[in-house]
Ligand code: PEP
């Protein structure tokens with residue numbers, strides 16, 4: 001296992017990685033990167049960028065230089081693709097991440113991209129890692145499909161050793177015996193990478209499953225596990241995507257995924273904003289129902305212990321703690337207004353007979 005490396009110093013406490021002016025990985029809120037596997041034409045990349053931005057994505061992805069298994073497959077638009085990514089960034093304000101395949105291309109890609117992607121196939125291209133380390137741009141380092149955790153961390157060390165600590169690790173699935181999923185997203189290793197380094201770690205459930213019908217659930221699983229973000233392949237018409245069509249979701253499916261992650265859409269569209277709020281209300285309702293069930297049992301315990309049902313000092317302590325925890329997240333008086341209502345419901349549940357209180 002990796003001994004003391006630059007990337008393992010202060011392991012377990014994630015250090016933030018900034019991209020552009022607006023994006024910070026590892027700052028507590030998941031960063032979702034979305035866009036097509038390949039940049040295909042100007043209309044495609046600009047419209048997809050607009051759609052994913054509206055849905056709440058923080059960054060745009062799109063391949064200009066594509067690492068393809070066959071030399072006869074579409075290789076990407078190259079420098080023209082970089083220019084189109086620049087157009088999409090200009091139109092949407094979204095920072096861009098794109099893959100660089102060759103050490104010699106690093107300066108050119110760094111000119112157009114806010115973050116460099118080192119792909120799975122190049123994870124141990126040491127000349128490329130060194131060059132990316134000297135680029136002045138943050139780097140997203142994908143795990144090789146056959147790489148161990150230790151090899152992945154040492155690959156990151158090549159970037160860090162050049163003085164570049166702006167590294168985000170991306171778990172994108174490893175090769176296993178299972179052919180049904182193209183690769184197997186290895187959440188355990190992604191979590192281990194978070195424990196063993198100070199680097200933010202994100203998941204790519206698109207390459208990590210190879211199947212679009214698994215992408216949303218796998219993405220939710222990765223964020224529930226505590227990873228710092230997602231990379232999702234999105235296309236306006238997934239079946240027509242020139243690469244990775246099978247694992248690509250539509251812009252509408254992507255918007256639904258973002259709602260399910262409670263990530264706010266960046267739009268003034270009233271129905272979209274209301275759909276986001278409705279999803280959050282649904283989640284709040286589930287939590288409140290669980291709270292009510294527990295407070296019912298607390299009521300029974302108080303009765304058994306001969307304690308008074310209403311304990312104002314306990315309620316005051318709850319409000320104090322929440323006020324501190326909320327900070328400026330709610331408007332002044334917001335904590336009192338909301339929790340006085342919640343505590344009131346709990347009190348009336350506790351005064352009901354046990355079976356009616358849901359205990
Ligand atoms: C990609 O992100 O489109 C890509 C080629 O990824 P990977 O290197 O993980 O295969």
Ligand code: MN
Pocket residue numbers: 037038207233243244
């Ligand atoms: Mn792809």
